[in-house]
Amino acid sequence: MIFQIALKNFLRQGMRSFLNVLVTALAMVAVVFNLSLYNGFQDQAVRNMVSTDVAGGHYRTPDFDLLAPMEWEDQTFKIPDALSSLPSSDKAEVLVLQGQIFPNRRLFPVQLRGMDMQQKLLDLPLNKLEEWGTPVDDVIPIIIGKQMAGKSHLHIGDGVVLRWRDRFGAVDALDARVVDVVPLINPRIDQGVVWMRLDHLRKITQRKGEVSWVAVKEFKGTIAGTEFQVPEILLKDILDLIRQDRKYAIIIWVILIFLAGISVFNTQFLNIFKRQREIGTLMAFGMPPGRVVRLFTLEGSLAAFSAVLVALFLGTIILGWFQSVGLDVSHLAESQIPIRENIYLKIEPVEVILSMLVIVTIMILVAWIPVRKISKVNPTEALRGRAIT
Amino acid sequence: MTKFNFKRMVCGSLCFILVWTLLLPVTGRTEDDRAHRLLVEVDKNMWASTKYIDGRLIIDNGRRVRTLSMESWMEGVTKSYSYYKAPARERGTKMLKRDRKLWMYTPHTDRKILIAGHLLRQSMMGSDLSYEDMMEDEKISEAYTGTIDGMEEMEGVKTLVMTLKAKRKTKTYQTLKIWVDPAKNIVLKEEAYAKSGKLLKLIRFTEYRKVGNRLFPKKMIFRDMLKENTKTTYMFDKIQFDVDIPAKYFSQRILKR
Numbered sequence: 001m002i003f004q005i006a007l008k009n010f011l012r013q014g015m016r017s018f019l020n021v022l023v024t025a026l027a028m029v030a031v032v033f034n035l036s037l038y039n040g041f042q043d044q045a046v047r048n049m050v051s052t053d054v055a056g057g058h059y060r061t062p063d064f065d066l067l068a069p070m071e072w073e074d075q076t077f078k079i080p081d082a083l084s085s086l087p088s089s090d091k092a093e094v095l096v097l098q099g100q101i102f103p104n105r106r107l108f109p110v111q112l113r114g115m116d117m118q119q120k121l122l123d124l125p126l127n128k129l130e131e132w133g134t135p136v137d138d139v140i141p142i143i144i145g146k147q148m149a150g151k152s153h154l155h156i157g158d159g160v161v162l163r164w165r166d167r168f169g170a171v172d173a174l175d176a177r178v179v180d181v182v183p184l185i186n187p188r189i190d191q192g193v194v195w196m197r198l199d200h201l202r203k204i205t206q207r208k209g210e211v212s213w214v215a216v217k218e219f220k221g222t223i224a225g226t227e228f229q230v231p232e233i234l235l236k237d238i239l240d241l242i243r244q245d246r247k248y249a250i251i252i253w254v255i256l257i258f259l260a261g262i263s264v265f266n267t268q269f270l271n272i273f274k275r276q277r278e279i280g281t282l283m284a285f286g287m288p289p290g291r292v293v294r295l296f297t298l299e300g301s302l303a304a305f306s307a308v309l310v311a312l313f314l315g316t317i318i319l320g321w322f323q324s325v326g327l328d329v330s331h332l333a334e335s336q337i338p339i340r341e342n343i344y345l346k347i348e349p350v351e352v353i354l355s356m357l358v359i360v361t362i363m364i365l366v367a368w369i370p371v372r373k374i375s376k377v378n379p380t381e382a383l384r385g386r387a388i389t
Numbered sequence: 390m391t392k393f394n395f396k397r398m399v400c401g402s403l404c405f406i407l408v409w410t411l412l413l414p415v416t417g418r419t420e421d422d423r424a425h426r427l428l429v430e431v432d433k434n435m436w437a438s439t440k441y442i443d444g445r446l447i448i449d450n451g452r453r454v455r456t457l458s459m460e461s462w463m464e465g466v467t468k469s470y471s472y473y474k475a476p477a478r479e480r481g482t483k484m485l486k487r488d489r490k491l492w493m494y495t496p497h498t499d500r501k502i503l504i505a506g507h508l509l510r511q512s513m514m515g516s517d518l519s520y521e522d523m524m525e526d527e528k529i530s531e532a533y534t535g536t537i538d539g540m541e542e543m544e545g546v547k548t549l550v551m552t553l554k555a556k557r558k559t560k561t562y563q564t565l566k567i568w569v570d571p572a573k574n575i576v577l578k579e580e581a582y583a584k585s586g587k588l589l590k591l592i593r594f595t596e597y598r599k600v601g602n603r604l605f606p607k608k609m610i611f612r613d614m615l616k617e618n619t620k621t622t623y624m625f626d627k628i629q630f631d632v633d634i635p636a637k638y639f640s641q642r643i644l645k646r
Binding site: 070071073074098100102104105106107161163165166168169170171172173174 | 506507510558559561562563584585587613615616617
C-alpha cells in the first residue's frame with residue numbers, strides 16, 4: 001500500500017525524478033568504471049612485470065639492490081647447483097652490470113643485462129641474439145628496446161662503442177652492433193638497458209658462471225648465500241603506486257556521490273516544503289507521523305533503486321564500448337609505469353555490488369534526513385502550510 | 390772451386406745458434422732494463438716527496454667551457470688535498486685523498502662525502518677525468534712493465550715509444566703507450582688502451598719548464614677518445630716541490646667551512 005503511493009508520487013514528479021535517477025546512475029557507473037580501471041591497470045602492470053622480469057620470484061644475494069648500480073658488480077654470485085639444474089622453462093639466469101655506450105660519440109650510461117638464451121620462463125623477444133654465431137672478439141651483438149632506441153638515436157645495424165669494467169676493475173671496450181630494436185611492454189627493461197647474451201657478458205667481464213639473480217617459476221626452497229624475493233616484494237613499488245592512486249580516486253568518488261546525494265536531498269527538501277498540505281491531510285486522516293516519514297523516504301529511495309537499473313543498462317553500454325577500444329596509456333611508459341599497450345577494465349562483481357550498496361545506502365540516508373522533521377509536524381499547521389518554513 | 394765441407398757447415402751453424410742463444414736474453418734484458426730505468430727517471434721527474442700546485446682545470450664538453458681554479462698540496466703518492474677557489478658555484482669545495490679513499494666537502498651542503506669503490510670511476514665534475522684518474526697513486530715504474538717499441542719523431546723531438554703493460558689485473562688501464570724524450574726523461578704523450586686494444590684516453594704533456602732541478606709540464610690535456618669534442622686541460626700555473634705542508638691539510642678536520 002505504502003509502496004504503491006510512493007511509486008505513484010515518484011512517477012508524478014516526472015523530470016525531477018528522472019534527473020535524480022540519471023545523476024545517481026551516472027555516479028554509479030563512474031564509480032564502477034573507476035574501480036575497474038584501476039583493477040585493469042594493476043592487473044596489466046603486474047602481468048607485464050611478471051612475464052618479462054619478475055616471474056615467480058628472484059634468488060639474489062641479500063644485499064642486491066637494482067636501484068644501486070654502483071654495487072651491482074659486488075653483488076654477483078656463482079649460480080648454485082640447485083638452481084642451475086632446473087629446466088629452462090623454470091629459471092632464467094640474469095647478469096646485470098654497469099656499462100657505457102657512445103652513440104654519436106656521446107656518453108650514455110647503460111645497464112648491461114645478460115640474458116640466458118636457453119631460458120623459456122620470461123617472454124623476451126631476444127631471438128636475434130641467439131642467432132649470432134660468431135664469437136665476441138671484435139663485435140658484440142646487442143638488442144635495445146624501442147624507447148631506448150629513441151633516446152639513443154640507434155637503429156638496427158648501427159655500430160656503437162661499448163665500455164665496461166671486468167671483474168678485476170680493468171676498463172675494456174669493444175664495438176657493439178644493434179642487431180634488433182624490439183618493442184618491450186615493460187619500460188623498466190627498456191629505458192637505459194642494453195640486452196646481451198649471458199655467455200657474451202660473462203666472457204667479456206670474466207665472470208664465468210656468475211649471475212645477479214635467477215628468476216624462477218616458483219620458490220625452490222632456501223638456498224645458502226641467496227635470498228628469495230617474492231613477486232610481491234619485486235612489484236612493491238608499482239603496487240604501492242596504484243594503492244596510493246586509489247586513495248586519491250576516493251576523492252572523486254566522494255564528489256560524485258555528493259552530487260547525486262545533493263540532488264536527492266534537494267528533491268526531498270522541496271517535497272516536504274511544497275507538500276505540507278498533503279502531509280497534513282495524511283496525518284489528519286490518521287496516518288501516523290512515522291508512516292508518513294517512511295512514505296517520503298521510500299519515495300526518495302526509489303531514485304536510488306531505479307538508478308541501479310538504469311546504471312546496469314548504461315553501464316553495459318559504456319563499459320562494453322570501452323572494453324572494445326581500451327585506454328591508451330603509452331605516455332605513462334615515460335614514467336617507468338610498466339604498461340605500454342592499451343589498458344582494459346577488470347570488473348570485479350563483489351566490488352561492483354559493494355559500491356552499489358554503499359551508494360544506495362547513502363541515497364536512502366539523504367532521502368530520510370530532510371523528511372525526519374515530519375514526525376514533529378503539527379497536522380493543523382501543516383494543513384495551513386505553515387508547519388515547515 | 391772450394392770444396393763443400395759438411396762438417397764445417399754444421400760446426401759454424403752450431404756456433405751461430407749458441408752465440409745467439411746466449412746473447413738474445415741479454416739483449417732483451419738490456420732493453421727491459423733500459424725501459425725500466427727510463428720509467429724510473431720519468432717518475433723521479435714527476436713525483437716528489439711534497440708538491441704544491443696552483444692550477445686550473447679547464448673543462449670543455451664541446452658545448453661550453455668551464456674553468457675550475459684550485460690549489461693542491463700533495464705528499465708522496467698517497468696524500469693530497471685540493472681547495473677549489475673558482476667558479477663561485479664550486480668555491481669552497483675541498484677534496485682530501487688519503488690512501489685509496491677520497492672525501493669531498495661542499496660548502497652548500499656543509500657535508501663531507503666519502504667517494505669510494507665504484508663511485509671513484511665517475512667523471513669528476515663533468516671532466517674527462519674520473520676521480521680514479523685524479524687520484525692515481527702509483528708510479529708508472531711500479532705499476533707497469535715497459536717495452537721499447539722504437540723511435541718516433543714528435544714535434545721535432547726524437548722520442549722513444551714505449552708500451553707499458555700493467556703488473557696487476559686490477560689496474561684500470563691494462564695497457565699504456567707513452568712517448569718519452571729520452572734526453573730529458575719526460576713524457577710528451579700518453580695513450581691509455583682498453584684490454585681489447587681500443588684507444589680510450591689521450592694525454593698530452595706540453596710546455597715543459599724547469600722547476601728546481603726538474604722538468605715539469607705547464608699543461609696536461611686529457612681527451613676521452615670515445616667522446617667527441619671534449620677535452621680537459623689541467624694548467625699548472627704555479628708549482629713548488631719539496632714544500633712544508635702542515636699536517637692539518639691531510640686531516641679530515643679540514644673538511645669543514
